[in-house]
Amino acid sequence: MTTAIDVRHAHTSLYPAPERLARTANVTADDVARADADPVAFWEQAARRLDWQTPWHTAHSWEPVRQLDDGSLTVPRTEWFAGGTLNAAVNCVDRHVAAGRGDTVALHFEGEAGDRRTLTYADLQREVSRAANALLALGVGQGDRVIIYLPVIPETLIATLAVARIGAIHSLVFGGFSAEAVAFRINDTGAKLLITSDGQFRRGRAVPVKSGADAAVAVSPTIEHVLVVRRTGDQTPDEVPWTPGRDVWWHDAVAAASDTHEPDFFDAETPLFIMYTSGTTGKPKGLVHTTGGYLVQASYTHWAIFDAQPDDVYWCTADLAWVTAHTYAIYGPLSNGVTQVMYEGTPDTPHPGRHFEIIERYGVTTYYTAPTLIRTLRGRFPDGPPASYDLSRLRLLGTVGEGINPSTWRWFHERIGRGACPIIDTWWQSETGAAIIAPLPGVTTLKPGSATRVLPGVSTRVVDAAGDDVAPGIGGNLVVEATGPALARTVWGDPERYRDSYWAAYWRQGWFLSGDGATEDADGDTWVLGRIDDVINVSGHRLSALEIESALVSHPDVVEAGVAGVQDAVTGSAVAAFVVTNGVPASSELTDALRAHTATQIGPIAKPAHVIVVRDLPKTRSGKILRRLLGQIVDGQPLGDTTSLHDDTIPDELANAARQQVVQTSRE
Template structure:
C-alpha cells in the first residue's frame, strides 16, 4: 500500500494494563519474547515437551526445502491420546471435559475426560469396523453436539485425516469437499436445532453422495447420529446409525502413534463456488502450536477455569480452540449448539452465569450485535466469573472492544484481540494477558516464537505510523503444509508475492502505529482506491461504529467516474437510536454520520452514500459478505447468496437502496 493509505490516520490513546493478580500468576511472562528470539527452535521444543510423545523428535524444524516445512522430524505422537487418555492416566478422569448445552433448554450433558475417552475409543472401533484405515479420509457434517468432537478425535486416534464441513453449507459444497479429498466415510446426523426448529442434515449428505457418485467417487458408508428424530431416507447398503454401531462398540482401544508430519485434517477455505482449497495440517506441529497458544494467550488454569469458545467446529477456530488446543491442555469447556439469541436474547449470558465461565472467546460481529441491543440484558446477568475475554475472526473496532471490556467484562477483564487464519492453524499475533497492555483495536505484537512484519510493495518493512502488507517472516509449528493435492497452488497463493524475501503473505493489510503495535486492516482485496488514496474499509467502519448511534457497519468501494472508487457505507443503528430517530434514522442521519467520519479520519474518507439497513449479509460463521454489498452499491444483480445465514437480508438491502440518503 502507498504511504498515502489511511493506515496512519486513526489513533488510539486508551491503554489497559494487565490486572496485577493475573500478571503475577501468568502462565507466560515477558521474558518469553527474548528467549524465543534467542533460540526459536529451542523455544518450540520446550513447548512440545508439554505433550506426550511416543518417540521424541530428532530435529525440531526441517526448513531445507522452503516453503515446505517439517516440524519435530522423527517424532511420533497421537493427537487423541494427548487430548483424552493422558489426562485420565494422570488421575484427572473425573474432570469435566465438556459442558454441552443444546439449543432446546432441556438439553444438556456433561462429559468427563474418562467418559470422553470411552466414547472416542468406541467411535474409533466403529470407524475401523466400517473399513476406515490409516490415511483414509473421513468427512464430518454435523451440528454442535458432543458426537462431532468425538468423531474428530476418533479419526485422529486411528490416523484417518478428517475434513469437517460446516453444517450450514449446501449439498453442492459438501460434495465438492468429499470429492476433493476422496472421503471414504461421512459422519453426520439426522439434523440439528436452529432457532427452535429441527434443521435437516442427512438429506444434504444423500444429495452430496449422489453428486459425488456422478463424478466418479463413491462414499462407502454414512454414519448417522440421531439428534432430532426427523424422518430420513435410508440406504441399508450405506447408512448406519451411530447408536447401532458406536454405542455398542468396545470402549477398549489402543491408539497408534503416527509420524509428526502425518496428516491430521484438511480444512477447506473457499465458498460454494470454484475449486475448494483444502488446507492441510499435520499432527505434531499443529498440536504443539494450538496447545501452547491456548495456554499462553488465554492464560489457562485447567484446574479452575471454565473456557468457552463460541465458534462452530466447522471452522478452524473450532478445530484449534474448541477441540485440539483446549482438550490437549485438559481444559473444562462449554460446547453450545444454538444461536446467541434463542430462545431469548440473553442466552449466552445465561450460559456464562450457569457454568461460571471464566474465559470467553467470540467474534467481533457477535459483540457488535449485542451492542445493537444495548447493555440492559447483560447487566441483568451475573458475569462476574469472567476473568479474560478474547476476540477472533476479523479486526475488532475500538468501540466494540471497549463495550466488550466494560459491559461483558465489568471493566476489569483483559481482552486478547487475536489474529490468525485457517492457514496458520494457531494464533500468531495477540496481547499476552499478563504482559501486554490492551489497546482497543490493536492485536499488538507477534507472540513469542512468531515472526511477523508489515512491508511495502518491495517487501521492505515500513516505519512506525505507516501501513502495508502483513507477512510472516519465519516458519511456525502449526503452519499449513500445502494445499491438498496441489503443491503449486500452495506456493503460488502464499509464497510467490514475496518470494525473494521468503515471506508468507497473509493477504491482509496492516499498519504499525507510533508505538510499533500492529493493527489489522482487513483483506487487501477490501482496500479501496479513492482519488489515488488507499483507504482501509476496517478503519472507516471503526470510525462509524465509534458514533453513539451506530452498532455495526460495513464499507465497500463502488466504482465512481470522478474518483475511481467511492466509499459506500451500510449501517445498523443501535436500538436506543432507532427508538429516538426511527428505524431508518430519519432525515439527515447520513450527513451526521458522514460528518463524523470526516472528523474522525479526514475528508477523503467521507462516504458518498450511507444506507441504514436492518442487518448485514453474513455467513453462519459471522463473516460479512462485502462482495454482495458491492453488487448493490454498483447496481449489479446480487451474486450467489447460498452461504448466507439469512438470504432474505439482501432483498431488504436492495429494496432499501431507493430510500438511502446520498451526501
C-alpha cells in the first residue's frame, strides 16, 4: 500500500458552471449543504423519488469490522431502507406508464448494420412483462440466478428488467468474453438459466455465439435452459447448435407469453445483480448489489450529475455488461423516465464518424463515454468533427472508466462541446455502484483532468498507509469514508474476500479502500492518479503513471499513451512509455522530443527511459489500459491472464515493437 505519490503537474484552468445551468439545474449548492448536514436524511429524501410498496422502518444500519479475541476480523454488514419493499422494474417502467407517459420514447436502438428500433415506455412495459412471464414458465423464480450473455440490443435490456421484475438475480457477461469466462460466472453463481444469442455483429461481421455458449454450459451442470435470441440469423450461415428440451428460442417463448404481468415487491436488501470484476489480477469477484439502496443511489446520481430533464436524449456508450451501463444506461435513466440511445456496434464501424452520425440523428443532449474513445476521436479528428455533423443539441458531456488527460478534456470540451457543455468527469467503481466524485453541472467549477468534488451524501479522503490525511498536492490512498446505499454488500459466496479486499486495510477507521491513488489540491478538488499498483518508483520517487501519460498526451504528436515501470539496473525502476501517435513513426528524434516534453511538464525524474510507438494499447473491453502488461512485455515476463483484453493480438504486437525499439534505443 502506498505511502505518498509525487505529484508535480500544475493545474490552473478553471471552467465555472454556466449561468444557465446554475439557474435551472436539478441540484444546487443548498442541496449539497443539506446532504452534508445529515447524510442519512438526505438519502431518505432521495429514496422518496422512487415508488415503494411498503415504506422502510429503519433508514440505515452499519456493523463495522471488529477484531475478535483471537485476532481475526469480522465481516462488515450494512443495510439500507430496512423493511421497505419495491420492484426495480416497476420503478423503471410501469410507474412512468401509470403517470401518463407511456408514449414517451424509452429507447432508440441502432444496430451496427444500420437497423433501427424505437420503444416507448408502454412498449417496454409489454415486452418486459412478456419476458417475465416467459422466465416464470421456464421455472425461474425469486433468488434464482440468470446469466445474460448478449450484445448491446434491446433484448438485453428487456431480459435484465424481466429478471429484476420477478425477483431473480441477473449477471450480465460481455458478449466478447470467452466460453471459459462465461462458464466461470455460471458456476460461481450456480445459475439456472443462460440467455444468449445465435450470433452478434462485431466490426462489420456476423460472428457465431451459440457454440461458445454451449461450450460454457457443457461444464456448468446447474443450467436448466438456454434462451436464445435470434440476432444474426442467416448472416451466420452455420446451423445453430441446438439441444432439444434445453434450448428455447426467445421469440417463441416471449411471443407465447402474456403482455401483462402482476409484479411482486421485494425487500430492499434483496439481491438485484452480481457484477464481476474483470479478473485482470486474479479470480474475478462477484460483487452483490441489492435492490433498494442501489436503485436509490443510481437514480439520484443520474438525475443529479446529468441534470436529467424530460426532453433529454441521453446516450451512455458503455456495453450493457459493465457496471457503468447497469447504473447509467439501465437503472438510472429508466428510473428517471428519460429517452436514451443504444448503439450495438463499435464506434468506427462502418466509418470513424459513426458516433457523430448517431448524435445528430437522435438529437442527443447528453453524451457519456470513455476517455479511450475520446482520445481515439481526437486522433482521427484533431480539428473536431466535420462540419457536416450537427451536434448542436448537446448540452452535457461525460467521461467514465479512467481519468481523462487534461489536453484530451480540453479537446472534448472545445471540439465536441463547442466550449459550452460542462464535462461530467465521474469517479466510481463497480463496488460503489454509483458515482462518488463528479461535478454537479449547475454548481461545480471544472478543472480539466479533475473529478472535482465528492457528491452529496458520500465522502472520501486521501490518506497515507497509517490513515493520516496527506497534505494538498501529495498523493495517497483514496478511501471512501461514507459510501452511500449503492455499495456492494459482499462478494458472492466469499464474504471474507470482501472484507480483505476493501475493509481490512483501514478497518479501525471503517473506511472502504478503493485501490486508487489520488491527491487533493488546495481547493479541495480530487485528482485521481490511477490504481495504486500503477505507481512507478524511480530512484525513490513514487510517480503516477496516469500523470506521466497526461504529460505525453499533451504533446501534439501523441494521441494516446500507456506508461509502466520496468526493471532498471541503476534506478530500480524506470519509465517505459508506449505511445500511439498521429502517424509520426518511431525515431530517436521523437523519443528525445517526448522525453524533453515530459521533463518540462512534470520534471526530469519522470522522463521515460523507453518510448515505444505502437498501433494500440492493451485495454480491457471497458476501455481501461492494462498497464501491468506493458511492464511485463518490456521485462520479458509471462503475461498471465489476458482474457479481458478487447484485442488479444495487441500484446504480441507490443512485444515485437518493444524488442525493436528498445534495442534500437540502446544502440543509439
